[in-house]
Amino acid sequence: QKEVEQDPGPLSVPEGAIVSLNCTYSNSAFQYFMWYRQYSRKGPELLMYTYSSGNKEDGRFTAQVDKSSKYISLFIRDSQPSDSATYLCAMRAYSGGGADGLTFGKGTHLIIQP
Amino acid sequence: GAGVSQSPRYKVAKRGQDVALRCDPISGHVSLFWYQQALGQGPEFLTYFQNEAQLDKSGLPSDRFFAERPEGSVSTLKIQRTQQEDSAVYLCASSLAGLSYNEQFFGPGTRLTVL
Numbered sequence: 167q168k169e170v171e172q173d174p175g176p177l178s179v180p181e182g183a184i185v186s187l188n189c190t191y192s193n194s195a196f197q198y199f200m201w202y203r204q205y206s207r208k209g210p211e212l213l214m215y216t217y218s219s220g221n222k223e224d225g226r227f228t229a230q231v232d233k234s235s236k237y238i239s240l241f242i243r244d245s246q247p248s249d250s251a252t253y254l255c256a257m258r259a260y261s262g263g264g265a266d267g268l269t270f271g272k273g274t275h276l277i278i279q280p
Numbered sequence: 281g282a283g284v285s286q287s288p289r290y291k292v293a294k295r296g297q298d299v300a301l302r303c304d305p306i307s308g309h310v311s312l313f314w315y316q317q318a319l320g321q322g323p324e325f326l327t328y329f330q331n332e333a334q335l336d337k338s339g340l341p342s343d344r345f346f347a348e349r350p351e352g353s354v355s356t357l358k359i360q361r362t363q364q365e366d367s368a369v370y371l372c373a374s375s376l377a378g379l380s381y382n383e384q385f386f387g388p389g390t391r392l393t394v395l
Contacts, residue, residue, distance in 0.1 A: 270322030
């Protein structure tokens with residue numbers, strides 16, 4: 167079993183729908199939780215990050231972390247065709263000694279139909 | 281300001297050849313990371329530098345993989361005697377240093393195909 171599990175999809179929804187993406191993880195040491203968006207043949211770009219549990223909202227995007235269930239979610243409201251991309255969840259522990267490599271999920275391929 | 285740049289963007293190698301992939305991080309970023317992203321998978325951590333010091337190389341898959349950052353800026357990932365299973369996109373990321381969270385900014389990657 168991988169440390170981070172994410173359904174690869176594809177997930178296809180009509181324009182304007184609410185999209186729900188999620189990941190589960192097994193390492194209880196993870197404390198930083200991120201969502202990256204990756205377009206084809208591009209590098210990942212950060213959408214949201216959350217420290218520990220809770221919710222965070224930024225425009226049409228909401229990130230939720232439930233550490234008790236080891237479950238994180240990303241919601242996209244009023245989805246647009248330009249949101250079509252692969253969404254990667256990523257996590258890391260806090261080492262206290264500097265930066266650490268991220269552990270990524272497999273990525274969910276999202277398609278927003280016009 | 282420019283983001284993270286990587287070169288070449290595409291590399292085709294015959295099995296057994298050595299390759300060198302270059303990463304130019306964002307100016308002033310102390311931390312530099314290399315990741316490997318196989319087709320249909322998420323990136324997997326390879327190695328991490330803080331300035332010129334390689335602090336973590338636990339993700340390097342074999343001793344054929346070697347990374348360096350001699351002056352604490354540009355980094356090179358070298359793969360010796362390439363194998364077909366090395367075919368992947370190699371991503372470089374950089375960030376500011378610090379004990380708290382700092383965003384990792386990714387480059388566009390180098391797509392390596394080993395024939």
